[in-house]
Amino acid sequence: MWFEAMLIGILCYLGALSSPWLLGLTGGWYILSRPLVSGMLVGAILGDVQTGIIIGVAVQAVYIAMVTPGGSMPADLNFVAFPAIALGILSGKGPEVAVALAATIGIMGTVLFNAMMVLNSYWNHRADAAVEKGDERGIYLNSAIWPQVTNFLLRFIPTFTAVFFGARYINAFMDSLPGGVLTTMNVVGGILPAVGIAILLKQIIKSYSMLIYFLVGFICIVFLKLNMVALVMVGALLALIHYNYKPEPQAATVQATPQADDEDEF
């Protein structure tokens, strides 16, 4: 198991928010750390790609719209994507329970994310000192190398530990839980995606009229039974109609009318 745990630990580091190896956050955070992708990779490492992807899809739904403006992190997606999905697969209790497990680990993971952000302040100060001294090597070491060593340790060690030791006990632990807890985890796993969806709606919906498109999309799936690819096409066509027929903002003419009125009064 140590080999699998090591691979998952390395992937967890490569997918971390600040890891530079795969063109920064483009290949790491936005590709490797999407549960859809990590489910496939972790599944492959643990020898069951299919289960991995099914669990990855279920977990992905919760975090579909997570944005991290200015480094605030409601849940550490990187720990969700690697150790949590690995434990979800190993527990063998199905996707809903894996979702509940992942959400718990994700929220706990923010502690380590914040620890990294604080530790990096130290490296930033050392880099500042290097700039003052004109030490270019020092700048590179303190802004690229040492912060990455910190990052690696904070990602690899917890992941390796969780997968290596968790693998032996997770099954027995899950079986020892009372039935009510497992049912609750199942129900929670089913409704947690509501949070991810709500985060996106919160960002995008500026007026209640936008909610219409959400409801139309919902109805297209529930009543018209469209599949997702067809849904995206219908949505793209609606967007095209909106783009073509929305009038240009007519600031000039709107302002012209009251001005004309003012002139009449004089």
Added chain:
Amino acid sequence: MDMPTPKLNKQDLRRCWRAWMMYNLSSMSFERLESYGFCLGMMPALKKLYQDKQQRIEAIRRHTSFYNTEPQLGAIVNGMVVGLEEKRANGEAIDGEVINTLKVGLMGPVAGIGDSMLPGMLIPILLSIGMALAAGGSVIGPLFYIMAFSLIVIPGSYWLFMKGYHMGSGSVEMLVSSKSSRLREALSLLGVFVMGGVAASYVKLGTGLEFITKDGVNIHLQQMLDGIFPNLMPLLVVLVTWYLMAKRGLSPVKAMLGLLLLAAVGVACGLFS
């Protein structure tokens, strides 16, 4: 002065873009965020432009101030700054203050547009297609997402970097023009529409309540609901969560705990199954 005028070639520009893409968040902290990421992204250009060590350190210091933007779309700012540094090194009257003001002035708007376009729209749309293609555990789903995202974002940010370098400060017009804001509005419409489908497909909640009337008729509540409006309960959960988060300022973590509480109470009363 008879110093040779330093010029950046295509390779230098590519190095700058790559350094920015790799290191933008590498030493992020609450206090500085992308400041040293920006600095490392400038390094390849500064090394070539300022052969004199004192001048180079001066330029490096200029690029270590606080900085934060959406990195992939933000490549356009790096392109512009590289262009300005090149002009400055060639003796044009651009002082360091101008360069810094430009950076600080652009990082906010570019972050706003970038966060709403990439993690706010492009990623959810591509993910929801990928999740649909992954039905039953098929590898096509994840592979689709990996390919589609890389093919859009990597060449896209490279193009933006080059656009910023060649067009200078005019290039941001492209991002904030009325045409592009209309385009963003259309895309956010698509995002909301697709989210409706995601909500219908991935939020699951059912009730197991059954009543048996005294005539012996078995009323299964979930079957009745399904006959009227399937997925009504998931829809209500999403709308209430959205309302509480958007209008009542509930944080994501509290929303998750709230749903946990709802589930626990529901299971305890036998309402959910």
